[in-house]
Amino acid sequence: RQELLKWNGWGYNDSKFIFNKKGQAEFTGRRYRLGGMVLPTFKEWIEKTFGASLEHKSTSRASLNVNDVPPSVVNEEFLQDLRATKISYSQDAEDRVFRAHGHCLHEIFALREGIFRRIPDIVVWPVCHEDVVKIVELACKHSVCIIPFGGGTSVSSALECPEEEKRTIVSLDTSQMNRILWIDEKNLTACVEAGIVGQDLEKRLAESGFCTGHEPDSMEFSSLGGWVATRASGMKKNIYGNIEDLVIHIRMVTPRGIVEKNCQVPRMSTGPDIHHFIMGSEGTLGVVTEVTIKIRPVPEYQKYGSVVFPNFERGVACLREVAKQRCAPASIRLVDNAQFQFGHALKPQVASIFTSFLDGLKKFYITKFKGFDPNILCVATLLFEGDREKVLQHEKQVYDIATKFGGLAAGEDNGQRGYMLTFVIAYLRDLGLDYYVIGESFETSVPWDRVLDLCRNVKERIVRECKEKGVQFAPFSTCRVTQTYDAGACVYFYFAFNYRGISDPVHVYEQIETAAREEILANGGSLSHHHGVGKLRKRWMKESISDVGLGMLRSVKEYVDPNNIFGNKNLL
């Protein structure tokens, strides 16, 4: 699998944005709907938005320089004992570097132009729960440090090795633990090994006519165990729930032993739920090996949709109303104007004159006839799922509400493209990096009444900070309301800027991201909705959950892992 993936960027080797010989943007590969298509307006958008120019390229080094990689220093006795277990392992530099990072900007930047100071000394590949038990026992015996590794899609510096760690660091790669152990159709549950990657899980369950419905944007690469460890959220949570709603049983190997419940029940009242110590523990307590998860029959019918609103305020008001009436479709998202235009720029070349004529007509209707300002309007994308009849009924209900808030239905195609974008957008950063543009996303959750204020203030703060830090071209800062709840919403920000003329772009970037996070917290937003804390957001934990709260978590850590075998230093 490692071979399929980029070593210094996001996703598959064969899928990326390039500028072809004609200078037009193109997305390569056949994995995505956008694959092989030419995006005629994209170049102009990049130039206009970032002031970037195709003539100014900053190239990554072509491959890893093995000599730069810190040597592997492995505790000899541990290695001997490990060999005896027959669990496969590697001390190869590329294997180790691949597992030394997640996908934060500074990590990718280090891969392209710098190097990590500390990386795992050895990678192990357990194939089952028992293997993990053995590895953890050996680690305790020889005092080495374990960092569990799932899909490697972390964006919180959670996978980075603490520089000051003197012990041998073992990267425990769960990818070989990827079997579905059983499916229980009567209770609609499945027991799955934690290393399975999201899209494989769905594919294999589909063979039996089931799905979990858990679809984080990273589902092509992220693993079940990783979801549990970070408290993941899926796009279709309105129907299937977030990870905490999906999980029925967890098995985790800790230095103290195995922690699990004695039954597989929908709910129990036995003190604080121990699952909640595990979910979001970010690899600080142990390795999740097996998870029993709820499954559902694969839905009969899926339908995308989209609605245009005259402005963001109306759009948010509509989403709030949908949430109030508890009739949110599987997914409902609202992108602001900047993101709408961004999506527009990624429109592929149209196949026929007829489609282009239709597009023109639509545009005319919305902007001229309905009087929407193309620089203010915003779009909601929808995904309905379920019985065909119910979907159509549901669709009507949602569109009726949208109409009350000045929304106009804007077609299935726009909706579908919106969701496809979420998967390819991660590839865009790599393109940006080639042209002095750096960017990242971050998220938060916020009460309904503060959504608008938070979005406006955070975007403004980013613009301001960029200016103060000497960023010459106004940054691209945009947001979308990406999940709705009864009491609030999840807001997702993209932020990118052209860093030409700045000597230490990563540092500047981090300062701005920090300022943006401070702004989020001041505006009543959370430290994180689903990305987690890792090491990137640790500094705000105390103010987020209070001193006592932090102490509670610490005491769990102290009991479960007194010698800090799981020493990735996340969270606490």
Next chain:
Amino acid sequence: LRTVSHSLFVYSQQKELTSKKRDEFEDILEERRLSSDLRYAMKCYTPVIYKGLSPCKPNAIKSAVLQSEQVQYVIKQLAKETGESPDIIQEEAMEILDEMGHSMQLGAVRFFAFTLSKIFKRLFQRVCVNEEGMQRLQHAIQEHPVVLLPSHRSYIDFLMLSYLLYTYDLALPVIAAGIGKDFLGMKIVGELLRRAGAFFMRRSFGGNRLYWAVFAEYVKTVLRNGYAPIEFFLEGTRSRTAKTLTPKFGLLSIVMEPFFKCEVFDTYLVPISISYERILEESLYAYELLGVPKPKESTSGLLKARRILSDNFGSIHIYVGQPVSLRTLASGRINRCPYNLVPRHLPQKPSVDVQEFVTDVAYKMELLQIENMVLSPWVLVAAVLLQNLPAMDFELLIEKTLWLKGLTQTFGGFVEWPDNLCAKKAVTSGLALHSNVARLVDGHVVLNDKGKEDGAVEETVFKRALAVLLCGTYRNQLLNVFVRPSLVAVALQMTRSFRREEVYSCFSFLRDVFSDEFIFFPGISLKDFEEGCFLLTKCDAIQTTQQEIYPTDKGSVVLSFLSAMFRPFLEGYQLIFRYLSKEAKEAFTEKQFIPGVRNFVFQLLEKGNTECYEALSSDTQKNALAALVQLGAVKKKKMTNGLTYSVNQEAVNNVLDMFGSRVPAQKPVAARL
């Protein structure tokens, strides 16, 4: 921690002080005198607006206020508590809104533009504005909601400011002006003002929660929408003495709330200094301070004031200060997170941190006003003259005025004295403009303090007091620029010691006593002391070592001038304290206190036992009483019929002792310099 943030806070201010470079002035009347007022009033008026503005009509704002969660919440609460039906209370709220509410109409604005052009050209020679300040303001209005904080010396203030904004094609401000009993009576003018965008608040509505809720929400709605700049007076009311009044905090904390609650990204506070060469209401003020009922400011009264229109009131200088970002001020001082735990529409008592912050910002803004307040030559003349009564040699007056000009500039005062204007001309034209205050007789300048030749003693004292207070109004404009070095000078005299510690402790005592009289940034006594010493060193009046401060040989001129400048206050307070320790009843109301102390001082003046006419000023009297309250020598209690004071005789005597042992006997002021 507070001191740390304080010093940061003040530091920025001092930096401004040293690197001060002020803008140039433009006379906006010049253009008016050259071209048609009618065309000016009918000009295309398309003010720049806040970038986030969603346009709406005044009525839409009113209904938004009425329907707001904040107001509805209070209505429900009141209904629950009083048993009144919510509809009736809602109606009441509507009435309050109508009473306050502005309704900006372009027609009224144009009418004002036309009439004010006519009136201002009659009254004033020049209306000078720093154009760069206007440009900064224009920029600020587009960026964030703006709060205009002008100084308040005259009713002209807000007319002039609106006129100014109109002239520069900026949105007219929504004005929170107090409804005095005097002011709402001005029916026609009131209604016109309202249509031009003013809205009014009652001067006192302490107990009325509905009023407060409606009013606060109104201000915040205008601010949040960026509908128009909000304008109000930190001083709360017109300063009758031309000396900056200590700030009021209510409105300031209202306009800060949207930022604290993250409803706006930032808010600009713009200090504006408006100074008058001759204040329109000067004699009204003097009468008022002496307790003589002034004519009611009714519309007909204003018409009678037509007489005034034929008079000359010199120039006005308006300095629009640098917009101050509230976000920057609050950064590192205010944690906005606590606001996240309670729904934002619930009324919340501001935390101690926030209260302190509001206080500090209020003082900072007033100090910025003071810093940019233009001082005319006449202000210097008045200050010199008051130390040389009853008559002063004209040549000497000129010489001394010029000397004071230098000193004022050393202290950072903003003297508007054209380069080519010779001192004699400056003094002469000042005398001409203020012929009602002083005049030239046989080469000597004397105050106009003569009653009828055969008038009773009482009449003489009254006339003299009136003249002194009138003249004092101009000297007062210097005081806040001079107060730090002067109190050092006074402390040096009072302690008769050169030990730094002793001088400082006396300075600190004086600063506390005068904390209502002059504007001091809270809690930085030592910094003020150091600044005072620094300025005195700068003009070679003192020399300092680590432990000692001593006057230089030639410093005595400066030092005695400075302490003489503040003597009226030292002596005045002493007299008032004496009254409280000897004459006053055990408990009294403010209504009883003022006439009591006035009679007491009046008698002393009649008998010739004191020369301190300024102790007759009700302003000084109130401040002195407030000082004792702050020092704990007088207790203030809230009773059903208002405030009641009770004196702790012993404590007052103690304060008096501090003074008595220290205030030096009045020496004849060194007339030869």
